Amino acid sequence: MAVTPEQKPETSAILDAVRRAARQEQFLEVVTPEEAQRRFAARIDFAPLGAETLPLGMSLGRVLAADVIAPVDAPPFDRSNVDGFAVRAADTAGARDGAPKRLSLNAEVIACAVDPAIAVEPDTATAIATGGVIPRGADAVVMIEQTELLEDEATPAIDLRRAAASGQFISYAGSDIARGETLLRQGTAISSREIGMLAACGFAAIAVVRRPRVAVLSTGDELVEPGQPLRPGGVYDSNGAILAAAITEAGGEPVPFGAFPDDEMALEAVMRSALRACDIVVLSGGTSKGAGDLSHRIVSRLGKPGILVHGVALKPGKPLCLAAIGDKPLIVLPGFPTSAIFTFHEFVAPLIRARAGRSSEAAKTVTARVPVRIASELGREEFVLVSLIAGDNGLIACPNNKGSGAVTAFSQADGFLAIDALAGALDAGSAAEVTLIGDAVRAPDLVIMGSHDIALDVVVGALGEFHARTIAVGSQGGVQAASRGECDIAPVHLVDPATGIYNKHLVAPGLALVPGWRRMQGFVFRAGDARFAGMSANAALKAALADLSVLMVNRNAGSGTRVLVDGLLQGARPSGYANQPRSHNAVAAAIAQNRADWGVAIEPVARMYGLSFLPIAPEHYDFLLVEAHRERPAVRAFLTALRDETVRTRIRALGMEPY
Numbered sequence: 001m002a003v004t005p006e007q008k009p010e011t012s013a014i015l016d017a018v019r020r021a022a023r024q025e026q027f028l029e030v031v032t033p034e035e036a037q038r039r040f041a042a043r044i045d046f047a048p049l050g051a052e053t054l055p056l057g058m059s060l061g062r063v064l065a066a067d068v069i070a071p072v073d074a075p076p077f078d079r080s081n082v083d084g085f086a087v088r089a090a091d092t093a094g095a096r097d098g099a100p101k102r103l104s105l106n107a108e109v110i111a112c113a114v115d116p117a118i119a120v121e122p123d124t125a126t127a128i129a130t131g132g133v134i135p136r137g138a139d140a141v142v143m144i145e146q147t148e149l150l151e152d153e154a155t156p157a158i159d160l161r162r163a164a165a166s167g168q169f170i171s172y173a174g175s176d177i178a179r180g181e182t183l184l185r186q187g188t189a190i191s192s193r194e195i196g197m198l199a200a201c202g203f204a205a206i207a208v209v210r211r212p213r214v215a216v217l218s219t220g221d222e223l224v225e226p227g228q229p230l231r232p233g234g235v236y237d238s239n240g241a242i243l244a245a246a247i248t249e250a251g252g253e254p255v256p257f258g259a260f261p262d263d264e265m266a267l268e269a270v271m272r273s274a275l276r277a278c279d280i281v282v283l284s285g286g287t288s289k290g291a292g293d294l295s296h297r298i299v300s301r302l303g304k305p306g307i308l309v310h311g312v313a314l315k316p317g318k319p320l321c322l323a324a325i326g327d328k329p330l331i332v333l334p335g336f337p338t339s340a341i342f343t344f345h346e347f348v349a350p351l352i353r354a355r356a357g358r359s360s361e362a363a364k365t366v367t368a369r370v371p372v373r374i375a376s377e378l379g380r381e382e383f384v385l386v387s388l389i390a391g392d393n394g395l396i397a398c399p400n401n402k403g404s405g406a407v408t409a410f411s412q413a414d415g416f417l418a419i420d421a422l423a424g425a426l427d428a429g430s431a432a433e434v435t436l437i438g439d440a441v442r443a444p445d446l447v448i449m450g451s452h453d454i455a456l457d458v459v460v461g462a463l464g465e466f467h468a469r470t471i472a473v474g475s476q477g478g479v480q481a482a483s484r485g486e487c488d489i490a491p492v493h494l495v496d497p498a499t500g501i502y503n504k505h506l507v508a509p510g511l512a513l514v515p516g517w518r519r520m521q522g523f524v525f526r527a528g529d530a531r532f533a534g535m536s537a538n539a540a541l542k543a544a545l546a547d548l549s550v551l552m553v554n555r556n557a558g559s560g561t562r563v564l565v566d567g568l569l570q571g572a573r574p575s576g577y578a579n580q581p582r583s584h585n586a587v588a589a590a591i592a593q594n595r596a597d598w599g600v601a602i603e604p605v606a607r608m609y610g611l612s613f614l615p616i617a618p619e620h621y622d623f624l625l626v627e628a629h630r631e632r633p634a635v636r637a638f639l640t641a642l643r644d645e646t647v648r649t650r651i652r653a654l655g656m657e658p659y
């Protein structure tokens with residue numbers, strides 16, 4: 001297709017973008033993740049940055065830049081550990097109940113901070129408090145409880161009924177920290193414990209490794225800063241926030257530059273100033289084919305040596321670009337949130353940790369079984385985010401199939417497993433090594449897998465200290481997980497097409513049905529749409545089918561709502577029928593945003609989107625219970641919560657009718 005001069009400018013701009021997109025594959029020279037790491041490490045300095053001195057109170061979480069040698073002893077003097085009397089141990093020899101030993105008291109009381117003036121001569125003792133300085137001559141302390149005070153004598157004295165060993169109840173100078181010893185080693189992360197040790201030695205400030213300053217930039221015409229209203233077609237810049245936080249977690253100092261439109265000149269200018277101001281520059285977005293690989297083009301102009309890697313054989317994360325401008329690393333992450341954070345953790349976090357002087361984190365792994373077959377693309381190492389749950393025969397790794405555009409995929413996962421570039425799939429039942437993300441796995445007390453509903457959050461919220469994990473896999477996925485015993489409870493809303501009855505047909509040996517609540521489904525349309533306003537659901541449906549300009553939005557096969565829709569349509573196939581999103585929310589959003597005119601969804605969701613609603617029939621949202629798990633405390637707590645009057649009132653407030 002040639003662009004003729006007569007064509008409208010917009011058309012030729014679109015064609016340009018399409019051509020650039022087609023060319024992008026040529027720019028990509030896809031290398032293995034190992035090769036990418038090797039090229040990056042060959043050009044980029046991973047050594048810790050220099051030192052800076054910080055007040056002790058600000059050093060928490062930082063890394064010591066040098067060994068710390070103790071400048072003083074702790075304790076700084078021989079110190080009493082109890083309230084009692086400082087004595088010469090030899091004077092107490094042979095003291096017992098029948099034959100107490102009498103010592104006269106010196107005219108001094110050694111409270112804390114008192115510098116003793118009187119030596120303990122033979123057969124004398126000096127009163128001393130916990131923390132007091134052991135006076136000259138004394139070599140032991142006896143506890144006040146083991147003495148008897150004789151105040152009536154001419155000179156005050158004490159009787160001892162027990163002999164003291166030399167050194168008893170004394171902490172000697174330097175026994176805790178000895179002057180000249182290496183107190184803390186370079187590279188130690190400073191926690192409250194280290195701060196305590198440093199303070200005990202009198203440090204008010206300490207030399208720590210400087211944190212790498214990491215510029216965070218996002219690009220995309222669609223990006224909206226959080227806090228601003230979302231415009232049509234806009235999405236919030238989530239990468240900027242998650243990357244800034246992940247940089248802090250890795251020991252860096254994020255420098256947020258914000259989100260920029262896909263404007264080459266403007267973006268190039270900010271990237272140059274980011275390179276001047278920071279040690280590392282991280283940009284996300286502008287990488288997919290539609291963008292014509294904007295970011296890569298800009299990076300290729302910024303300076304030498306330039307792009308080291310563009311394209312890595314991993315999924316998610318293929319369009320990753322690693323570059324060096326002078327000695328500064330510049331990394332372009334894919335825009336899709338899961339891809340961005342994944343490649344950040346693989347390629348950027350280790351660099352930040354190293355430059356911040358932190359020891360590299362040994363990855364923690366566990367072995368788990370995969371419950372279902374996971375397909376994978378040949379020729380790319382594929383990473384699959386998984387949730388870990390405790391099965392009857394060890395850990396089970398449930399794949400999270402939200403896709404790389406999902407923001408929640410990474411945060412809701414416990415870890416990830418890798419499928420080899422040469423493998424086409426991981427078979428159901430096979431064991432896989434799962435690399436944990438963040439802290440060790442805390443196995444949930446209750447696993448709920450199936451269809452999600454906002455009222456479910458109310459029940460889960462009433463479980464007290466029980467830790468529940470809900471994994472949204474849809475009703476069908478829930479039925480399968482329950483039949484394999486992988487969850488405790490599966491929320492479902494599936495209608496039996498033969499009888500029109502909800503959920504009863506799902507009961508099988510080992511599974512019980514626990515009634516949940518009903519959600520009214522109805523004909524949903526934009527408020528004020530004169531074509532349907534004021535009608536019954538039936539009349540509105542007739543009107544919709546009669547008008548060829550009306551567009552519907554359907555639901556996915558297998559959903560209860562789809563069965564209802566097909567029943568209503570009785571074989572009719574109005575335009576929009578092929579548009580089959582997977583949730584009530586997606587149906588409501590399509591109508592609210594004018595991408596469709598009507599659909600069937602539940603009332604609370606229709607209300608949330610400000611849509612009008614004409615009731616048709618209730619949908620039954622119930623729970624399949626794995627009988628073998630019924631007596632587990634968290635399962636019992638869930639069943640109790642379902643019957644709880646406060647919980648039921650709150651469910652009603654959301655527009656559901658509990659049984």
Ligand code: AMP
Nearest residue numbers: 218237238239285286287288291335336
């Ligand atoms: P791109 O790499 O710019 O082509 O973006 C790929 C996808 O990621 C698009 O759906 C973008 O809307 C999305 N995306 C890019 N940058 C961000 C961001 N900072 N926050 C959230 N989503 C983003």
Ligand code: MG
Nearest residue numbers: 220285286291
């Ligand atoms: Mg973009």
